[in-house]
Amino acid sequence: MRIDDILARKQTFSFEIFPPRGELPVEQAVGIAREMSADKPDWISVTFSAGGSGNSANTAAIASRIQEEAQSCALAHLTCLGSSRADVDGYIDQLHAGGVENVLALRGDRAPGREEIDFAHASDLVSHLKSTAPWLCVGAACYPEGHLEAQSLAADIEHLKAKQDAGADFLVTQLFFDNELFYRFREACVRARIKIPITVGIMPFTSTKQIQRMAFTCGATIPAAVIKRLAAAGDDPADQARAGVEYACEQLRDLAANGVDGLHIYSMNKPAVAHATRLALTECGYLGA
């Protein structure tokens, strides 16, 4: 199943599987996906060496097993810094053999030993995939607050337009904690004639430490409303995690009320967190019961 076909029919709801350190064993990842599939996501995405962690060997295998055993459509991430065309083609062959038709085409973060070989930007990867594997549905990343390296949000949106022009079929946003920033970004995309669907990525934060790390690694603004909730939660890890889920559910309900193409949950391998978001979106009528 292609994600652009699903997006053409409905507002979507999706989850992510993320190998945090080292390789996430395939069996464990498939077990998590099976649990998450009880909440009937439209797809489950699988990250590729996120944060330069090197954990990419199992991405294609996990994506394929998700489709076979969790009966959910899979979106396999792929980064291109440090990869040659032959590396990319080999990965796409693996996806093809495993019946996976959806790829999120990314540049990847700069890291020592991860220099440009054949691809400088994600738009180069999108072009390559569209010309060599026309059967693929290709997504790309976008940044409501601008990518950390971008000179300005306007420059970043110009580069985003290049991904659409290269053939990207849909977008997934970086996480953010202030919905107003997304609404402004969406208007800027309309002005820039970006017309492909934008699915919104929301991460239920799990602790004060984790949200601080996210702020530094992806430049997300932490609004006062989040700081107040974490202050009220104090040092208790369970209260901090509960505050994260509650805040994310409020963000999701507001986004649902403001009409989005799709909602993607950075579910951090936690089926219970994914389930809480499904309940919130069912209660507000975004999802059917």
Ligand code: FAD
């Ligand atoms: P690009 O689109 O190439 O953009 C990177 C920077 O280059 C931006 O500042 C952009 O403005 C600029 N730029 C783009 N084109 C040009 C141009 N032609 N000329 C000059 N400047 C240009 N990382 C992982 O390692 N694994 C993952 O699985 C993963 N999943 C992700 C999923 C999502 C939804 C998101 C939002 C990010 C994900 N990342 C992942 C992180 C991502 O790899 C980084 O944010 C990376 O730094 C940029 O990737 P990109 O695809 O947006 O790159």
